[in-house]
Amino acid sequence: MTTHSHVILNIAFLSKRDKPNLHPYAFIGAVLPDLPIFIFFIIEGIILKTPQRELWGTRYFTEAWQNFFDIFNSVPLILILLGIGYYLLNSEKIIVFAWSLLIHCGFDFLTHHDDGHHHFYPFSDYAFESPISYWDDAHRANIFAPIERIVILVASIYLYPRLKTRLARWSLIIVNILFVASYLLFFIFRSR
Numbered sequence: 040m041t042t043h044s045h046v047i048l049n050i051a052f053l054s055k056r057d058k059p060n061l062h063p064y065a066f067i068g069a070v071l072p073d074l075p076i077f078i079f080f081i082i083e084g085i086i087l088k089t090p091q092r093e094l095w096g097t098r099y100f101t102e103a104w105q106n107f108f109d110i111f112n113s114v115p116l117i118l119i120l121l122g123i124g125y126y127l128l129n130s131e132k133i134i135v136f137a138w139s140l141l142i143h144c145g146f147d148f149l150t151h152h153d154d155g156h157h158h159f160y161p162f163s164d165y166a167f168e169s170p171i172s173y174w175d176d177a178h179r180a181n182i183f184a185p186i187e188r189i190v191i192l193v194a195s196i197y198l199y200p201r202l203k204t205r206l207a208r209w210s211l212i213i214v215n216i217l218f219v220a221s222y223l224l225f226f227i228f229r230s231r
């Protein structure tokens with residue numbers, strides 16, 4: 040799923056009315072699994088200037104980069120972190136952070152077709168091929184994309200009164216506007 044969808048959904052799921060101070064930990068947990076892809080793009084695409092075709096066609100699939108992506112999408116590693124949060128440190132912040140990582144992996148598991156992550160790293164290379172892709176029309180993105188926008192809008196309406204800062208509230212509004220606009224641009228106009 041798109042990173043901003045993860046952010047809005049995870050904060051909505053993990054938000055407690057009286058504890059807005061935990062929102063940043065849900066935020067970091069929602070973003071972190073996708074962060075290595077941005078780092079990959081900055082290093083390979085912008086600094087090393089690898090051509091786009093080679094970037095996503097071969098470089099993306101090299102073992103070193105795949106391992107780097109997998110570390111942040113590994114359910115076993117996240118479960119260890121969750122255990123540390125619950126039993127060792129008894130830290131609500133780490134628990135919310137780990138749950139957010141886990142929820143991110145859960146949604147990715149269901150919305151990636153042939154670009155799924157190795158969620159069982161380092162024990163297995165298995166990657167689930169979901170029948171649904173969040174971006175690929177060949178795998179029902181044309182159906183999933185509008186549903187994703189509606190779900191995010193509903194989650195945003197639920198989350199809005201729970202956000203305490205003006206920055207967070209405006210970010211939520213702007214992300215929703217851009218998200219609907221991106222749907223119109225890429226999914227409707229492209230198919231004409």
Ligand SMILES: [Zn+2]
Pocket residue numbers: 040072073143147
């Ligand atoms: Zn992801």
